[in-house]
């Protein structure tokens with residue numbers, strides 16, 4: 001079984017590069033599939049308060065019998081819980097459901113610019129980290145301007161920004177900005193939610209050349225870019241085969257061919273952070 005490499009954070013900690021995402025996984029199902037993912041070799045689980053499955057993830061972590069420090073767990077504060085008091089209460093609820101004493105990584109799920117609460121929420125995360133309840137703090141769906149605002153107003157930069165990133169929407173500007181600030185890029189919907197990229201002729205040709213699946217090629221491409229990747233699947237064979245992407249090495253030319261599939265805004269599948277402030281975080 002392969003072991004995921006780790007990516008270093010600017011706070012001295014690190015994260016397993018290939019993790020397992022559980023958006024749209026029912027709470028009762030999460031308890032089973034997270035155990036399967038841990039058995040397949042994943043040591044990093046990505047959930048959120050907004051996924052309504054932290055309790056299921058917590059049951060799986062308890063059932064798997066793996067040392068706490070060997071599994072990296074991420075959760076996120078949802079839009080409706082932004083602001084200092086609500087964030088602190090939301091975090092307590094997250095930790096109770098997960099059954100953990102300390103969280104590896106806590107993210108602000110969306111910048112929700114219309115709320116104007118991102119900086120206050122960020123200060124609450126800084127406070128929780130100082131108390132030792134969170135090991136690392138980061139953000140999700142933040143734009144360059146949102147990251148700059150955190151830096152200007154608090155002097156503390158997130159260790160990581162979890163953003164929509166797949167071949168058709170591969171975020172060249174944010175990746176470059178992150179690199180300039182030593183912020184790790186984490187790709188959500190790395191498989192394009194199982195959509196067009198998995199049947200794209202360029203990806204199919206590369207998959208055929210390696211005797212791999214197109215999902216494995218897309219995950220291996222993401223890993224080759226240095227991104228943290230969190231594919232989701234509730235299908236046992238896919239949970240395992242996605243993890244085996246760690247063994248697939250693409251050539252520089254293949255990586256460039258996939259990166260060139262970028263379609264700009266047309267390739268976006270999820271919500272746009274410019275306007276997204278719903279209570280239902282993806």
Ligand SMILES: NC(=O)c1ccc[n+]([C@@H]2O[C@H](COP(=O)([O-])OP(=O)(O)OC[C@H]3O[C@@H](n4cnc5c(N)ncnc54)[C@H](OP(=O)(O)O)[C@@H]3O)[C@@H](O)[C@H]2O)c1
Nearest residue numbers: 021022023188189190191192193194215231232233234235
């Ligand atoms: N921060 C955010 O705002 C945000 C937003 C979206 C997602 N996320 C995170 O990112 C994770 C992944 O993103 P995602 O769930 O949107 O989408 P994804 O991982 O890109 O794709 C998941 C879809 O692809 C299918 N799939 C998985 N492996 C496959 C394979 N080997 N071959 C063919 N199809 C395959 C899955 O089907 P089955 O499950 O039926 O196998 C599912 O329909 C989420 O679970 C969540 O943790 C974060």
